Amino acid sequence: MSRTSRNLLVTGGAGFIGSNFVHHWCGHYPGDRVLVLDALTYAGNRQNLASLEGKANLRFVQGDIGDRPLVDGLLREEAIDTVVHFAAESHVDRSILGPGAFVQTNVVGTFTLLEAFRQHWMANGQSAEYRFHHISTDEVYGSLGAEDPAFSETTPYAPNSPYSASKAGSDHLVRAYYHTYGLPTLMTNCSNNYGPYHFPEKLIPLMCINILMGKPLPVYGDGQNVRDWLYVGDHCSAVDAVIHRGTPGETYNVGGNNEVKNLDLVHMLCNLMDELAPDLPVRPSKKLITFVKDRPGHDRRYAIDATKIQTELGWTPAETVEKGLRRTVEWYLSHQSWWQPLLSEEYQAYYRQVYA
Ligand code: NAD
Ligand code: TYD
Numbered sequence: 001m002s003r004t005s006r007n008l009l010v011t012g013g014a015g016f017i018g019s020n021f022v023h024h025w026c027g028h029y030p031g032d033r034v035l036v037l038d039a040l041t042y043a044g045n046r047q048n049l050a051s052l053e054g055k056a057n058l059r060f061v062q063g064d065i066g067d068r069p070l071v072d073g074l075l076r077e078e079a080i081d082t083v084v085h086f087a088a089e090s091h092v093d094r095s096i097l098g099p100g101a102f103v104q105t106n107v108v109g110t111f112t113l114l115e116a117f118r119q120h121w122m123a124n125g126q127s128a129e130y131r132f133h134h135i136s137t138d139e140v141y142g143s144l145g146a147e148d149p150a151f152s153e154t155t156p157y158a159p160n161s162p163y164s165a166s167k168a169g170s171d172h173l174v175r176a177y178y179h180t181y182g183l184p185t186l187m188t189n190c191s192n193n194y195g196p197y198h199f200p201e202k203l204i205p206l207m208c209i210n211i212l213m214g215k216p217l218p219v220y221g222d223g224q225n226v227r228d229w230l231y232v233g234d235h236c237s238a239v240d241a242v243i244h245r246g247t248p249g250e251t252y253n254v255g256g257n258n259e260v261k262n263l264d265l266v267h268m269l270c271n272l273m274d275e276l277a278p279d280l281p282v283r284p285s286k287k288l289i290t291f292v293k294d295r296p297g298h299d300r301r302y303a304i305d306a307t308k309i310q311t312e313l314g315w316t317p318a319e320t321v322e323k324g325l326r327r328t329v330e331w332y333l334s335h336q337s338w339w340q341p342l343l344s345e346e347y348q349a350y351y352r353q354v355y356a
Helices: 016-028 046-052 068-077 092-097 100-123 162-181 203-213 232-245 262-276 307-313 321-334 336-342 345-355
Strands: 007-011 033-038 058-062 082-085 131-137 185-190 192-194 217-220 226-231 251-254 259-261 289-292
Touching: 007 016, 016 033, 016 046, 016 232, 033 068, 046 058, 068 100, 082 100, 082 232, 092 100, 092 162, 092 345, 100 131, 100 162, 131 162, 131 232, 162 185, 185 232, 192 232, 192 321, 203 217, 203 262, 203 321, 203 336, 217 262, 226 232, 226 262, 226 321, 232 251, 232 307, 251 307, 259 262, 262 289, 262 321, 321 336
Parallel strands: 007 033, 007 082, 033 058, 082 131, 131 185, 185 251, 192 226, 217 289
Antiparallel strands: 226 259
């Protein structure tokens, strides 16, 4: 079946998931136009898109989603019909240290983008083909006990960190724009992503890099918190399915079917590193595991019930955590030149603040 080409605005497209998505989209739909808008905060990195540099259908603009005149101009100039909104402050530990930026970008920024896109959509005859796809998180649903059923799309919101509260706020705005104005919105709430281009502050890259440097592996609390791990390529294919086949106004939960306790995950990473990295300063690397003070408000367990996206859109994750982690560890081993420059003085200062 033929497919109409799209003009995408991808916000946060120089971050971890956003850049993986830009690679996915440019690879699958070379006839589409992709405009990346990214403020290049500490988490944004032009290098993530380096292999696509120079492609005629890809444009990069450094700027803030909260800059209304900039966003208005870009929507018009590029005749955008599809917004894929990844831009956010994304790290829970940073939200505990400084929640203000999270409210500004995740709530006010999302509002600005929604309002700009609504005006643009109205100026273009309220086309039923337009889409505003909002990327959210399972963290808005709060914390599960060991025996609780997994989060579904109807689980009540109960965010516990400034990060998840700000994402919940943005989700509510997206919902309201569908119900109030009829804007064709879509939303996905996914579990913990992992894979290439993941910034070093997050659990999996942090552990890989610390093992390579012979540094302690800081496990919060008792290490028994559970996360569901979703390979980033599977997340991109889920967003693709929702943009093409999802019903406006609907939310889809996306998970990897890979619930793992943090301590078990760290052990898996240690074993992979011991196997794949020839010159580790400390072997076996599990000797580096160090239990540290727990994160305040640390959610105990997340789990996703992805029945809706599976049955309605035919999407399932392709990667198991064993294979996905191996791919990821291999990527970090062969891309030291990508992550070394990210261990900047600013990053070291952040690290000392969290782990001192
Ligand atoms: P990230 O921190 O790696 O990237 C965020 C990107 O947004 C960066 O490139 C940054 O420069 C950009 N950005 C930040 N503020 C901006 C602003 N005001 N204007 C324009 N650009 C701005 O985050 P990520 O892990 O790639 O997450 C992407 C999205 O997915 C976020 O909305 C996040 O809440 C959501 N999410 C992430 C995960 C995960 O496991 N990483 C899980 C569920 C949901
Ligand atoms: P993280 O990657 O920060 O994702 P999120 O908090 O959004 O789930 O952390 C994943 C899990 O790993 C979470 O339970 C917190 C834990 N964790 C540690 O035990 N030590 C660390 O140094 C980090 C960064 C996270």
